[in-house]
Amino acid sequence: MTIKAGGMKRVKGSNVVIFTAGVAQRPGETRLQLLGRNARLTWELAAEAARYAPDAIFLVVTNPVDVLSYVAWKASDFSKERVFGSGTVLDTARLRTLIAHIAGFLQEVFTLTS
Numbered sequence: 001m002t003i004k005a006g007g008m009k010r011v012k013g014s015n016v017v018i019f020t021a022g023v024a025q026r027p028g029e030t031r032l033q034l035l036g037r038n039a040r041l042t043w044e045l046a047a048e049a050a051r052y053a054p055d056a057i058f059l060v061v062t063n064p065v066d067v068l069s070y071v072a073w074k075a076s077d078f079s080k081e082r083v084f085g086s087g088t089v090l091d092t093a094r095l096r097t098l099i100a101h102i103a104g105f106l107q108e109v110f111t112l113t114s
């Protein structure tokens with residue numbers, strides 16, 4: 001296995017492309033405005049990565065991961081089975097913890113942050 005980081009040309013021929021890119025929230029910027037900027041960035045990167053690695057699988061980890069996974073899928077024109085987001089694993093764990101607490105299986109709930 002070879003793991004590389006860098007410009008899009010290094011993606012050429014990759015089997016898996018992991019998207020970690022995201023911009024920082026500016027002072028006074030709303031989460032919705034931040035999402036818009038990250039969606040544009042993800043769209044550009046996914047479209048370009050799809051050209052360099054047309055047979056790759058995409059894994060999106062940039063938040064909000066569900067929305068940006070959808071953006072990467074649409075931008076890449078890949079089948080839905082080839083674009084994944086990691087966020088639902090964490091969200092599922094949080095939901096299960098809350099359900100367990102409400103059902104009385106946990107005595108306390110740890111602070112859940114996003």
